[in-house]
Amino acid sequence: VGGRNTVLLDAVVGNLPRVSNTPTIIFGADVSHPHHGEGRSSPSIAAVVASQDWPEVTNYAGLVRPQARHEEIIQGLFNENDCGSGCISGGMIKEHLISFMRSTGHIPRRIIFYRDVVSKGRLNMVLEHELSAIKKACASLDPIYNPQVTIIMVQKQHHTRLFAGNYGVGSTIFQSGNVLPGTVVDKEICHPTDFDFYLCSHAGTKGSQPACSLSCSLGREQLYGQRFANSH
Template identity: 50%
Template structure:
């Protein structure tokens, strides 16, 4: 691993693109102000946990006893995110695999899906392309690592607007089901699937009834505060979870919408699991606002975007003649631009 001190003129995207797609080198970048002038306390120790995760060594894990014991040994937890917008048509899928909580996470190569053929439709539809093939590779990697097929699949999905819940559920649940069926000769493999949509873009906020119950200087609700009635859907299975400590301003809870659940999890079970996963994020020693697998999916998506911008030279404007138009780049160009070298395939290089 190489730690690179950046200046304001350094091209971060180009450094990452060259290191990960041409050299096969893990890097950590830090601004010169943080280590030379301001010398922030966290700047010195922050690369250590990130280096551990990049190298594939877990620096935290879920408890194996107590309240998390309702999970079976062979379980796969997946985080997926997509970048919307006409010029951000990258559809990466990052997965974080877990067995019985407390055991080390299993890591598999990052999978990526490029833009749809119709750029106009792509900017509005949040469906992950090739999800069936991605899931098959994930299941194979899980089996190679554990010698077991997953008994349950928990799929956390981000980047979906309210009006596309049903379309995403119908198409992506079907793709996951088909992938499982094709993994067995007689198509009898049907693990229990739980599909959860995670939203941060909403206007719901919670405040304690009394300042005495609040935490921090802003008196926010304590981390772990869960609301599953009154402001939730009267019929559907959803809840709000404020899993992080609000340092500045009013804490924004995450909205969890369970659109498919074969396991018949109770609300308490999914709320606890989601809260526990918010504590396993490598970049922060505190709990974060969304489960770590989803957070990693976001990081992978933005890293893919940086690779495409740097390698394919996407212009900032579609009409700019100095670079390639975002709408003119083919799927194969996108996929080639974000493909990292083999030695980084199972490393969380994007952390």
């Protein structure tokens, strides 16, 4: 966060799918909850990171906010305060958008929002609240500002593991037997109707590395090319 380790060649030459053709900001958001042994006054902590460069999308900044204990919906994405002479708006989405515009000179026309998964019973409530917060943050910058928004739910804790079918071919797997970063599985073990897929986005040198299960809950675009590129 705040630095840059690598830059994608496809991004440098303007060939990153769904990103290079229009100013795009990528968010990642999650809520961390206190353990049962911690004091009852301990809050939950919401964190939101966002890309600060384009078209490389390799430099990220982070913001954190405390919120009500065990509250799953991120409360600090957008807020308004009445100061008597008018409302002052703020929140983590608006702060990141302003920072992006200052660093790139562009206003994002596409927002990709990665969100740590919540229970199915609360999914629609979380999506409704957080999408509304994103839209309000955009409108607070300009009433006619209405970028395309894609929300992708990310599940890390599951029991699915990916293994290479051609084990022993060094160009396709690591010596540990793990599949290479950028491996995508979008059939056979995926939902028959929902737009979901498994992505191995990192290298694993020991043990069996778990792939993330991703579900596009809003903005069902074909994002595989961008997902593959951002994994390298």
